[in-house]
Amino acid sequence: MFTPSSNDVRRFFCEALRKRRAGEILTPMDAIAADWxxxxxxxxxxxxxxxxxxxxxxxxxxxxxxxxxxLSMHLSITEQVSIDQPRGIRAAYEALAARVGEHEAHHGIMECLGEMIWSAQRHGTQPDTDAYVECVRKRVR
Structure with a gap:
């Protein structure tokens, strides 16, 4: 499993921006990061x-x-939606994006993602992905 340090993550985003500005070839992940x-x-x-x-x-x-x-949360959400993991996140995202737009949908999902991570850390449990997806669905209503 790839576990980059915070310095690696920072350099990755800086490099994606540098490459985009220089008109250099971007990896698929660089391109997603540069778009965000x-x-x-x-x-x-x-x-x-x-x-x-x-x-x-x-x-x-x-x-x-x-x-x-x-920006890392944007990348995580982009990946989750692309593979529908956790199951149901793609449909919840699409419904929310239809209501508030793609970027704002990501920001709403970030709040739910943050709540899920905070709760798991606070209680010493695994992240509750069902509660996470339901949190996103509630933002659609």
């Missing part, structure tokens, strides 16, 4: 310098959003 980066121009300056990005602290106490966490 383009939809978040507020992160472009932070992703322009990989060394600075690696050195930056995004502690909750600092009050500044972590663009790498946000």
């Amino acid at each position: 980066i383009e939809q978040h121009p507020e992160y472009h300056d932070e992703l322009a310098d990989a060394d600075a990005a690696v050195a930056r602290d995004y502690a909750v106490e600092g009050g500044k959003p972590n663009p790498f966490l946000h």
